[in-house]
Structure formats: structure tokens, C-alpha cells
Amino acid sequence: SQQGEEDPQALSIQEGENATMNCSYKTSINNLQWYRQNSGRGLVHLILIRSNEREKHSGRLRVTLDTSKKSSSLLITASRAADTASYFCATDLSTGRRALTFGSGTRLQVQP
Amino acid sequence: GAVVSQHPSWVICKSGTSVKIECRSLDFQATTMFWYRQFPKQSLMLMATSNEGSKATYEQGVEKDKFLINHASLTLSTLTVTSAHPEDSSFYICSAREGVAGGLTSYNEQFFGPGTRLTVL
Numbered sequence: 269s270q271q272g273e274e275d276p277q278a279l280s281i282q283e284g285e286n287a288t289m290n291c292s293y294k295t296s297i298n299n300l301q302w303y304r305q306n307s308g309r310g311l312v313h314l315i316l317i318r319s320n321e322r323e324k325h326s327g328r329l330r331v332t333l334d335t336s337k338k339s340s341s342l343l344i345t346a347s348r349a350a351d352t353a354s355y356f357c358a359t360d361l362s363t364g365r366r367a368l369t370f371g372s373g374t375r376l377q378v379q380p
Numbered sequence: 381g382a383v384v385s386q387h388p389s390w391v392i393c394k395s396g397t398s399v400k401i402e403c404r405s406l407d408f409q410a411t412t413m414f415w416y417r418q419f420p421k422q423s424l425m426l427m428a429t430s431n432e433g434s435k436a437t438y439e440q441g442v443e444k445d446k447f448l449i450n451h452a453s454l455t456l457s458t459l460t461v462t463s464a465h466p467e468d469s470s471f472y473i474c475s476a477r478e479g480v481a482g483g484l485t486s487y488n489e490q491f492f493g494p495g496t497r498l499t500v501l
Contacts, residue, residue, distance in 0.1 A: 303492075310473065310494035311424075356423060360490075366477060367414045368490055370424045 274357060274371040282379050287344040289374040291357030292337075298360045300333055301368065302342050304353045311356070314342075319362075349380040382408050384476045386493035393464055394501055401459045401496045403474030409454035410476035414490070415447075418471040430457045464500045472496045 274291045281287055291300070302314040317324045317333045317340065324331045330343040344351055354375050358368040383406040393399050403413055412431055416424040428449050430436045436449035448460040457476075461468055473495040 308471075308497070311492045313492070366412055367426045367429055368475070369426070370416075373423050375421075 274355075274374045276374060277372070278375045278377070280377040280379065281347060283347060283349055285347055287347050287351070287376055287378070289342045289355050289357075289376070291340045291342070291371045293340075293357075293359050293369075293371070294338065295359075296362040297335075298362055300331075300340050301358045301360070302329075302331060302340075303356045303358060305356065305373075306353045314355075344376075347376075347378045349378050352376060352378045382406075382476075382478070382489070382491045384410075384474065384491045384493040386472075386474055386496050388496060389494060390497040390499075392499045392501065395465050396463055398460055398462045399464055399498060401461075401472055401474075401498075403457045403459070403476065403493050405455045405476040405478075405491070408476075408478050410457075410478060411454065412477045413451055413457040414475045414477075415449060415457075415459050416473045416475070418473060418495075424473060427459075461498065464498070466500045469498055469500045472498060 297319055299316050299318045301316045303311040304314055305311050315326050315329055315331050317331050319335055322333055328345045333340045340357055354373045356373045357371040360368055385404045385406055387402045391399055414429055415427045417427050418424045426439050427442045428436045428438045430449045430451040432451045432454050438444045446462055451457040475490045475492045477490045
């Protein structure tokens with residue numbers, strides 16, 4: 269079963285704007301990861317944030333984690349048409365289950 | 381970096397045939413491999429967890445007799461879709477975890493293969 273939900277399900281913005289995606293989860297985690305997937309392709313690992321971290325940056329990406337609210341957000345700044353893809357959060361649970369549990373995903377469309 | 385490959389990248393088959401998909405960790409030994417399935421415009425759903433040398437653990441609702449998983453070595457796991465039907469058409473993705481400290485990877489890290497698109501006619 270899926271760990272949680274992402275919102276929005278779909279997001280359409282203009283090039284240069286910022287895109288924010290949110291992820292909520294249900295149980296305690298070791299870490300939370302964000303992935304990108306271009307249509308029909310494999311996953312690209314973007315960033316991992318551990319449960320004891322609150323914010324992490326990588327290039328134009330900024331991820332926050334609020335374990336009290338069981339939520340995370342991914343911010344892509346100065347978006348580009350090439351950022352068009354689906355974005356998934358995935359949680360590594362504390363319960364010992366070793367597989368990642370994926371959120372429902374956000375489809376981002378960046379208009380040139 | 382750690383690389384996981386899948387073969388084939390895509391396959392088209394007739395209904396009723398069996399299809400085998402291979403997942404290989406190329407530069408590390410994977411104690412655990414995972415198989416996910418993704419239907420169009422949906423998220424990845426875990427099908428089963430495969431541990432080297434032991435039987436796979438299947439998620440609820442996944443038929444173990446239909447989706448045969450073999451993890452015979454530390455670098456190879458196979459998923460066989462038996463008697464495939466059109467509803468089995470999907471994108472199948474594997475991932476691998478080294479699972480031991482002191483190895484190539486941060487032992488808890490998981491690496492994904494590029495996926496296999498299965499189309500059953």
C-alpha cells in the first residue's frame with residue numbers, strides 16, 4: 269500500500285517560476301527521498317533527507333522535512349522546460365520493512 | 381557509483397506466454413532486491429522483496445505462482461511473469477540494496493534499475 273499522498277497531483281507553471289510539491293506520510297521514517305521520472309523512463313534519485321534533518325539543498329532543489337506533521341516538500345526554483353516530469357516522494361520506514369514506499373506523485377509541466 | 385541494470389528494457393509478448401525479466405547489480409553485491417510495478421500514470425507499487433538464497437516475500441494481492449522470483453546470486457534476481465495476460469502489461473522496476481556495512485554503498489541505500497516495459501497482446 270502507498271505510504272501517503274502527494275499534492276498537487278498535477279502542476280503546470282511557466283519557465284522561470286518556482287514549483288512546490290508536498291508529500292505526506294503516515295508512519296515513522298528513517299529517511300525520505302525524492303525521485304524524478306520522465307514519461308516512460310526509469311527513476312532518477314534527486315535527494316535524500318534523514319529523519320533528523322529539517323532542510324536540504326541540492327542545486328535548484330530544496331527539500332524540507334517536518335516529522336511532527338509527517339510531511340515533506342520539494343521546491344524547484346527557476347524551473348526549466350526540462351524539469352517537466354513526475355516527481356515522487358518515497359519513505360524508508362522505521363518499522364524494518366526495507367523497501368521504499370512511494371507517494372502518489374506529482375506531474376509537473378513547465379511551459380517554455 | 382552503484383549501477384543496477386535490467387534486461388530486457390521492453391518486451392512484447394502474446395497472451396499466455398511467460399516472460400523473464402533480469403535485474404543485475406553491476407558493481408556491488410545486493411543482499412536484497414525489490415520488484416515494483418507501475419501502471420500508466422500511477423505510482424510504483426511494491427510487488428515482492430527478494431533475498432539472496434531464500435524465498436521471496438510477496439506483498440498482499442500479488443500472486444506468487446504468477447510472478448516467480450528467483451534471487452540465486454548476490455548480483456542477479458529474476459522475475460518471471462507466467463501465463464501473461466493483457467492486464468499484466470506494465471512497467472516493472474527492480475531495485476537493489478547492498479545491505480551490509482563496509483561495502484561499496486551506504487548499506488541502507490537503494491538503487492533502481494531503468495525498468496522493463498511489458499506489453500501483452
